[in-house]
Amino acid sequence: xxxxxxxxxxxxxxxxxxxxxxxxxxxxxxxxxxxxxxxxxxxxxxxxxxxxxxxxxxxxxxxxxxxxxxxxxxxxxxxxxxxxxxxxxxxxxxxxxxxxxxxxxxxxxxxxxxxxxxxxxxxxxxxxxxxxxxxxxxxxxxxxxxxxxxxxxxxxxxxxxxxxxxxxxxxxxxxxxxxxxxxxxxxxxxxxxxxxxxxxxxxxxxxxxxxxxxxxxxxxxxxxxxxxxxxxxxxxxxxxxxxxxxxxxxxxxxxxxxxxxxxxxxxxxxxxxxxxxxxxxxxxxxxxxxxxxxxxxxxxxxxxxxxxxxxxxxxxxxxxxxxxxxxxxxxxxxxxxxxxxxxxxxxxxxxxxxxxxxxxxxxxxxxxxxxxxxxxxxxxxxxxxxx
Amino acid sequence: xxxxxxxxxxxxxxxxxxxxxxxxxxxxxxxxxxxxxxxxxxxxxxxxxxxxxxxxxxxxxxxxxxxxxxxxxxxxxxxxxxxxxxxxxxxxxxxxxxxxxxxxxxxxxxxxxxxxxxxxxxxxxxxxxxxxxxxxxxxxxxxxxxxxxxxxxxxxxxxxxxxxxxxxxxxxxxxxxxxxxxxxxxxxxxxxxxxxxxxxxxxxxxxxxxxxxxxxxxxxxxxxxxxxxxxxxxxxxxxxxxxxxxxxxxxxxxxxxxxxxxxxxxxxxxxxxxxxxxxxxxxxxxxxxxxxxxxxxxxxxxxxxxxxxxxxxxxxxxxxxxxxxxxxxxxxxxxxxxxxxxxxxxxxxxxxxxxxxxxxxxxxxxxxxxxxxxxxxxxxxxxxxxx
Numbered sequence: 029x030x031x032x033x034x035x036x037x038x039x040x041x042x043x044x045x046x047x048x049x050x051x052x053x054x055x056x057x058x059x060x061x062x063x064x065x066x067x068x069x070x071x072x073x074x075x076x077x078x079x080x081x082x083x084x085x086x087x088x089x090x091x092x093x094x095x096x097x098x099x100x101x102x103x104x105x106x107x108x109x110x111x112x113x114x115x116x117x118x119x120x121x122x123x124x125x126x127x128x129x130x131x132x133x134x135x136x137x138x139x140x141x142x143x144x145x146x147x148x149x150x151x152x153x154x155x156x157x158x159x160x161x162x163x164x165x166x167x168x169x170x171x172x173x174x175x176x177x178x179x180x181x182x183x184x185x186x187x188x189x190x191x192x193x194x195x196x197x198x199x200x201x202x203x204x205x206x207x208x209x210x211x212x213x214x215x216x217x218x219x220x221x222x223x224x225x226x227x228x229x230x231x232x233x234x235x236x237x238x239x240x241x242x243x244x245x246x247x248x249x250x251x252x253x254x255x256x257x258x259x260x261x262x263x264x265x266x267x268x269x270x271x272x273x274x275x276x277x278x279x280x281x282x283x284x285x286x287x288x289x290x291x292x293x294x295x296x297x298x299x300x301x302x303x304x305x306x307x308x309x310x311x312x313x314x315x316x317x318x319x320x321x322x323x324x325x326x327x328x329x330x331x332x333x334x335x336x337x338x339x340x341x342x343x344x345x346x347x348x349x350x351x352x353x354x355x356x357x358x359x360x361x362x363x364x365x366x367x368x369x370x371x372x373x374x375x376x377x378x379x380x381x382x383x384x385x386x387x388x389x390x391x392x393x394x395x396x397x398x399x400x401x402x403x404x405x406x407x408x409x410x411x412x413x414x415x
Numbered sequence: 416x417x418x419x420x421x422x423x424x425x426x427x428x429x430x431x432x433x434x435x436x437x438x439x440x441x442x443x444x445x446x447x448x449x450x451x452x453x454x455x456x457x458x459x460x461x462x463x464x465x466x467x468x469x470x471x472x473x474x475x476x477x478x479x480x481x482x483x484x485x486x487x488x489x490x491x492x493x494x495x496x497x498x499x500x501x502x503x504x505x506x507x508x509x510x511x512x513x514x515x516x517x518x519x520x521x522x523x524x525x526x527x528x529x530x531x532x533x534x535x536x537x538x539x540x541x542x543x544x545x546x547x548x549x550x551x552x553x554x555x556x557x558x559x560x561x562x563x564x565x566x567x568x569x570x571x572x573x574x575x576x577x578x579x580x581x582x583x584x585x586x587x588x589x590x591x592x593x594x595x596x597x598x599x600x601x602x603x604x605x606x607x608x609x610x611x612x613x614x615x616x617x618x619x620x621x622x623x624x625x626x627x628x629x630x631x632x633x634x635x636x637x638x639x640x641x642x643x644x645x646x647x648x649x650x651x652x653x654x655x656x657x658x659x660x661x662x663x664x665x666x667x668x669x670x671x672x673x674x675x676x677x678x679x680x681x682x683x684x685x686x687x688x689x690x691x692x693x694x695x696x697x698x699x700x701x702x703x704x705x706x707x708x709x710x711x712x713x714x715x716x717x718x719x720x721x722x723x724x725x726x727x728x729x730x731x732x733x734x735x736x737x738x739x740x741x742x743x744x745x746x747x748x749x750x751x752x753x754x755x756x757x758x759x760x761x762x763x764x765x766x767x768x769x770x771x772x773x774x775x776x777x778x779x780x781x782x783x784x785x786x787x788x789x790x791x792x793x794x795x796x797x798x799x800x801x802x
Contacts, residue, residue, distance in 0.1 A: 031684065039651055043514075046491075046514075046515075046518070046802060047512070047514070047802070048802060049802065079743060080742070093542075102703075102741055102742045103742060104433075122687070122699065122742045123687040123688045123697065123699075123743075124687070125434070125685040125687045125699055125761065125762060126761065126762045127430075127434070127685055127762060128433075131433070147688050148688055148761055150760065150761040150762070151687075151688075151761055154761075154762075157725065172690070175693075177690075177695075177697060177738075177743050177745060178687070178688045178690070178743065189756070206764060209740070257793075290538045298512040298514055298515075299512070300509070300510040300511070300512045300538075300565070301510045301534055301535055302535070303559070303564075303565070306562075307562075310510065310514055310564060310565050312509065312510075315708075315774065315775060316489075317802075318707070318708035319701075319707055320706055320708045320771075320774055321707045321710075322707070327586075333723050352566075353564060353596070354467060354488045354489055354773055355467070355490060355509045356509065356510075356564050356565065358564060370465075372608075374512065374513065374535055374537040374538055374541075375512060375513045375514060375535065375537070375541075384707075386741055387707055387741075390703060390778075391777070391800075392801075395802065403422070412692070413780065414651055414779075415433060415435060415436070415704075
């Protein structure tokens with residue numbers, strides 16, 4: 029493969045980095061954000077980006093639509109980190125455990141509008157007991173719209189009403205929330221549209237039932253990256269959540285939610301060896317840099333631990349990371365590859381597109397940002413981990 | 416299940432921790448270290464523990480047999496971190512890329528006896544050029560004893576001698592190194608013994624060939640956690656490397672290298688919900704806390720994302736983490752479970768044994784140490800990540 033002259037600049041810039049490391053293509057990220065924002069704005073629905081994928085103040089500032097949010101988080105650590113940067117309109121979108129309520133209250137006392145999520149009477153009881161009636165903890169009831177994991181069945185009016193009653197006046201029922209997690213298994217655009225409509229209808233139906241029984245229920249929150257990009261109606265929905273779309277990944281490309289060239293993250297790596305009789309090229313990015321995620325294993329095209337690109341970010345046809353140890357990746361052609369593999373001498377730098385952006389990003393403590401002007405990877409944006 | 420009174424103390428101590436977090440059972444770790452040390456001492460062979468699993472100064476000090484090592488590392492970051500703590504006899508056991516040689520030289524100039532690994536003429540050329548003849552970089556040639564990943568075929572005398580010649584006087588050929596990575600796929604004690612003997616014979620044969628051609632080759636380094644525990648002879652071997660054994664995990668238990676109750680790591684988690692009609696208990700440890708590693712998927716007993724234990728660390732029969740999202744784990748009975756699942760109310764604390772200790776530990780920034788006296792998790796040992 030010939031590298032056009034325009035790419036030489038970025039080649040030089042990236043060559044100075046120690047490998048493996050995480051690259052973020054700012055232009056692609058900005059495009060992904062602009063696309064979803066425009067889609068939701070046209071539909072007249074609110075946008076509450078999920079910050080769990082990025083875990084970065086710099087990325088969060090580009091995602092949020094207001095000065096202080098809104099946003100969703102997956103850990104209280106995220107709530108604390110983003111709140112310290114002024115992002116204070118937050119939903120902690122994982123079912124609350126009673127032992128975390130003192131920390132929730134401490135965060136709220138710092139001026140953070142932190143809403144919690146629950147799907148059981150035990151949790152409602154704990155929140156009601158922990159709540160200060162002068163400043164009740166805002167609560168969303170989680171709905172299980174598609175059997176993916178947590179939540180009350182949307183038609184289980186008895187449990188929904190019992191939770192609402194148990195919260196009582198000392199906590200503040202704000203509404204319902206659901207996540208179409210099964211949309212990641214969709215195999216067609218029609219299936220994605222159906223998943224989105226099911227997500228919407230489940231949430232709206234439950235909210236209407238609660239309202240009919242005297243509960244205000246102002247918030248109807250839905251979202252997943254696939255459904256956010258395929259929903260045809262948001263009637264009755266007040267906000268959409270999505271997170272992985274900011275970077276996208278091979279799993280999303282595999283279900284048709286993005287194109288491979290929308291993927292904004294890649295892992296920069298260096299060739300350290302070969303087993304030529306097997307067609308293997310060995311790189312210095314193993315699962316520690318790529319993550320163990322094998323999300324495309326069940327898709328029509330198994331992309332292994334990631335798609336191999338040249339330094340300019342262009343996929344090398346058919347070449348993937350077929351296996352990964354801690355600090356070794358094995359690059360080889362997919363079984364269905366039609367082209368031969370190029371010679372990649374020791375020292376060659378490559379970029380690996382991630383199977384699952386959330387998991388790959390989590391293995392790194394910073395993003396090396398390739399600016400929207402193209403070429404230079406000069407900025408470093410820190411990211412945090414932990415709970 | 417009834418919790419004996421003796422366990423109540425640890426129950427109280429662990430209840431104060433935020434979940435999810437990583438627990439380290441010091442007594443089990445010490446037992447694992449003592450067992451392998453005694454085995455290798457009885458065989459009269461040297462021990463070079465691999466520090467990539469622990470990435471902790473405190474654990475490293477218990478692993479090493481001398482004041483400054485010896486030890487193996489998988490990244491230059493590990494070399495720098497451990498060297499700063501006085502552990503300076505180090506082998507960087509991943510094939511060297513030429514772009515890392517300036518950093519290797521910088522580390523060596525700080526007084527670290529850092530040895531590098533290679534398996535090609537290109538690397539030998541780069542090391543020879545980078546080496547200071549007054550202080551040549553010590554080199555081991557990597558051998559591929561079982562087709563696992565990197566290395567020269569042990570019988571490829573032509574390439575081995577060409578590498579040795581190319582290194583010449585400006586670098587210092589110290590010997591050969593091999594890793595029986597395929598031993599993780601062994602299905603019997605006999606297969607493990609055979610893998611260990613093949614590992615030994617491959618390394619010794621290559622070293623003898625090099626010596627016969629005038630290369631001193633004082634180091635013959637072998638090792639993997641499975642073979643280190645099953646080798647019957649170390650004749651001709653000078654040192655054994657192993658890393659994962661310090662904590663052990665379900666993959667190692669699955670191939671019979673340890674018992675489940677040797678596993679020294681676990682992830683402390685809290686129950687946050689249920690889908691009772693499916694037999695699901697939802698916990699606040701997803702793949703972010705457990706890792707995406709599914710290493711037992713190909714073993715006779717698939718332990719999912721980990722085995723579920725009570726607060727005292729006792730496995731609950733048949734209960735595993737069957738699925739994991741970023742911050743949610745789904746606990747359910749294995750298909751082959753004979754006992755029913757106990758009721759685990761919201762707020763219940765559980766401990767999850769890791770599928771792969773290296774991968775699970777990498778998701779955390781510290782160990783909460785349950786002291787050898789039992790009971791209290793008072794100490795925190797930091798661990799580092801990155802390259």
